[in-house]
Amino acid sequence: MKKFESEMFMKIKKLKVIIASILLVALLLVWGTNDIVTSEYFISSEKIPADFDGYRIVQISDLHNKEFGKNQKRLIKKIKAANPDLIVITGDIVDRRKWGTKYMEKFLAESKGIAPMYYVSGNHEVWSFKYDKVKKILEKYGVNILDDDVKTIKHKNSEIKIAGIIDTGFEDREEYVPEILKTLKNKIKSNEYSILLSHRPEHIDDYADAGYDLVFSGHAHGGQIRIPFIGGIYAPHQGIMPKYTKGVINKRKTKMVVSRGLGNSVIPIRVLNRPEITVTVLKSNQ
Numbered sequence: 660m661k662k663f664e665s666e667m668f669m670k671i672k673k674l675k676v677i678i679a680s681i682l683l684v685a686l687l688l689v690w691g692t693n694d695i696v697t698s699e700y701f702i703s704s705e706k707i708p709a710d711f712d713g714y715r716i717v718q719i720s721d722l723h724n725k726e727f728g729k730n731q732k733r734l735i736k737k738i739k740a741a742n743p744d745l746i747v748i749t750g751d752i753v754d755r756r757k758w759g760t761k762y763m764e765k766f767l768a769e770s771k772g773i774a775p776m777y778y779v780s781g782n783h784e785v786w787s788f789k790y791d792k793v794k795k796i797l798e799k800y801g802v803n804i805l806d807d808d809v810k811t812i813k814h815k816n817s818e819i820k821i822a823g824i825i826d827t828g829f830e831d832r833e834e835y836v837p838e839i840l841k842t843l844k845n846k847i848k849s850n851e852y853s854i855l856l857s858h859r860p861e862h863i864d865d866y867a868d869a870g871y872d873l874v875f876s877g878h879a880h881g882g883q884i885r886i887p888f889i890g891g892i893y894a895p896h897q898g899i900m901p902k903y904t905k906g907v908i909n910k911r912k913t914k915m916v917v918s919r920g921l922g923n924s925v926i927p928i929r930v931l932n933r934p935e936i937t938v939t940v941l942k943s944n945q
Contacts, residue, residue, distance in 0.1 A: 688928050688929075688930065691928075691929050691930060691931065691932065691933055692923070692927075692928050692929045692933075692934070693727070693934065694933055694934070695727065695733060695734060695737050695921070695933065695934045695935065695936060696933045696934070696935050696936075697737055697740070697741060697935070697936055697937075697938060698905075698906075698919075698935055698936075698937050698938070699937075699938045699939075699940065700906075700907050700916060700937065700938070700939045700940070701939075701940045701942055702873055702907070702914055702916075702939055702940070702941055702942065703941075703942035703943070703944050704852060704872060704873075704941075704942075704943070704944060705943075705944040705945060706850065706851070706852040706872060707819070707852050707941050707942065707943040707944070707945070708814075708817035708818075708819065708852070708943060708945065709817070709943045709945045710814055710815035710816055710817035710943075711814055711817060711819060711852070711941050711943060712941065712942060712943035713940060713941070713942070714744050714745070714814060714940070714941040715741065715742060715743050715744050715745070715938060715939070715940055715941075716743060716744065716745045716746075716747060716875075716938070716939045716940075716941070717738055717741045717743035717745070717746045717747070717774070717936055717937070717938055718746075718747050718748075718749060718875050718877075718916065718918050718936065718937040718938075718939065719738075719746060719747070719748045719749070719752075719766075719918075719921065719936060720748070720749040720750065720751070720858075720875075720876075720877030720878075720918035720920045720921065721749075721750070721751040721781070721877045721878065721880060721918070721920025721921055721922055722751065722752045722753075722762070722763065722766060722920075722921050722922050723751055723752075723753070723754040723757075723783070723920075723921070723922025723923060723924050724752075724753050724754040724757055724758075724759050724760075724761075724762050724763060724922065725762060725921055725922035725923070725934075726762045726765075727921070727934075730765050730768075730769055731762065731765045731766045731769055732769075734766060734921070734936075735766075735769045735770065735773075737936055738770060738773060738936065739773060741936065741938045743773065743774040743938070744774055744814065745774050745775055745776075745777070745812065746770060746773065746774045746775070746776045746777070747776075747777050747778075747821075747854075747856055747875050748776060748777070748778040748779070748802070748856075749779055749781070749856055749857070749858055749875050749876055749877040749878075749918065750778075750779055750780055750781020750782070750783075750784065750826060750858035750877055750878065751781030751782065751783045751784070751858065751877065751878070751920070751922075751924075752766075752778070752781070752784070752793070753783055753784060753787060753789075753793060754783050754922065754924055755783045755786045755787040756924060756925070758787060758789070760792070760793070760796055763793075763796065764796060764800075767796070767797070767799075767800040767802065768800060770800075771800050771801060775803065775812075776800075776801070776802045776803065777802070777803045777805060777810070777821055777823065777856060778797055778802050778803065778804050778805065778823070778856075779804075779805050779806075779823035779824060779825070779826070779856040779857060779858060780793075780806070780825055780826045780829070780858065781826050781858040781877070781878065782826050782827075782828040782858065782859075782878070782895075783924070784826065785825075785826045785828045785829045786828055790829075804823075805821070805822060805823020805824075805856055806823070806825050807823070807824055807825055807839055807842075807843065808822065808823060808843075809821070809822045809843055809846045809847060810822075812854075818851075819851060819852040819853070819854065820846075820847045820851050820852070820853050820854065821853075821854040821855075821856065822843045822844070822846075822847070822853065822854070822855050822856070822871070823855070823856040823857070824836070824839055824840065824843065824855070824856075824857045826858050826859070827859060827862070836862055836865050837865045837868060837869070840855075840865055840866065840868075840869035840871075841868075841869045843855075843869075844869045844870055844871060852872050852873075853870070853871050853872045853873070854871070854872065854873045854874075854875070855869075855871040855873070855874045855875070856874075856875050856876075857874060857875075857876055858876060858877055858878050859876060859878045859896060860876040860877075860878060860879055860897075860903035860904075860908070860915060860917045861878075861896050861897050861903060863876075863903060863908060863910050863913070863915050864910065866910070866913050866915065867910040867911045867912070867913040870912070870913070871913055872912070872913065872914070873913075873914050873915075873916070873939075874913060874914070874915040874916070875915075875916050875918070875937075875939075876903075876915055876916070876917050876918070877917065877918045877920050878894070878895060878896070878920075879891065879894035879895070879897060879901055879903060879904040879905070879917060879919075879920075880894065880895075880904075880919065880920050880923065880924075880926075880929075880932075881904050881905050881919030881920065881929070881932040881935070882894050882901055882904040882905075882932065883923075883926050883929060883930075883932065884926075884929070884930040884931070884932065885904075885930065885931040885932040886931070887931070890904060891904040891905070891932070903915070903917055904917060904919070905917050905918070905919045905935075916937055916939055918935055918936070918937050919932060919933075919934070919935040920934065920935065921934040921935070921936070922934070
């Protein structure tokens with residue numbers, strides 16, 4: 660009898676450990692998929708005007724129609740804490756599989772007035788076939804849409820240029836990317852500091868060939884599941900063990916900031932890969 664009770668006790672103890680472990684893993688997955696982290700980078704250049712020294716750019720990418728508290732409270736708190744001079748949105752603000760604009764609108768409504776906002780499309784806006792609707796909402800909240808366009812950003816007594824390219828999934832534009840990038844870059848003087856917004860990091864060679872100084876990109880979701888000392892496991896259009904998933908990547912004279920993004924699409928969870936906003940601080944070497 661005592662042997663039976665002892666065996667039952669050990670089985671119950673093991674079961675409790677298993678259940679506790681499962682609950683702990685589940686909690687970590689939920690936390691790691693929903694808790695936003697801020698990553699800060701410093702980019703220096705002789706082409707950055709002295710007036711732009713310390714200029715702060717917050718990047719929002721791959722929201723995928725995700726909610727971060729009522730009225731996007733947790734996301735807005737992070738953005739405000741970063742004290743941005745500019746907010747750039749690098750695509751996939753909506754999700755074609757779980758279509759809706761509610762959380763996109765909540766984000767835009769609460770972000771309006773924090774800093775000027777500039778936007779480029781991602782593959783989900785394009786593939787939803789509702790990009791015109793998305794653009795109308797963006798315009799409603801005063802967002803500057805860069806559809807193969809170049810605009811001037813003025814600060815104090817100086818200015819820099821910002822360009823943006825429509826996602827390459829639109830009307831099979833893939834083969835024309837180098838040509839489009841160079842056409843836009845030709846509108847920028849060689850001595851002017853140039854920023855490019857483009858959803859896809861895998862085109863970094865094209866960005867460098869065109870001669871952009873700083874690129875903001877997303878799309879890779881940080882590789883979705885990250886393994887310590889190895890990196891992300893998978894990214895759209897890069898495949899298994901992707902090369903460009905996060906951080907600052909240097910290619911000749913071009914620096915590319917890749918955001919891990921905020922939301923998810925096909926895979927609903929993140930592992931060791933918390934949602935992210937990036938803050939890039941410009942430093943003038945003049």
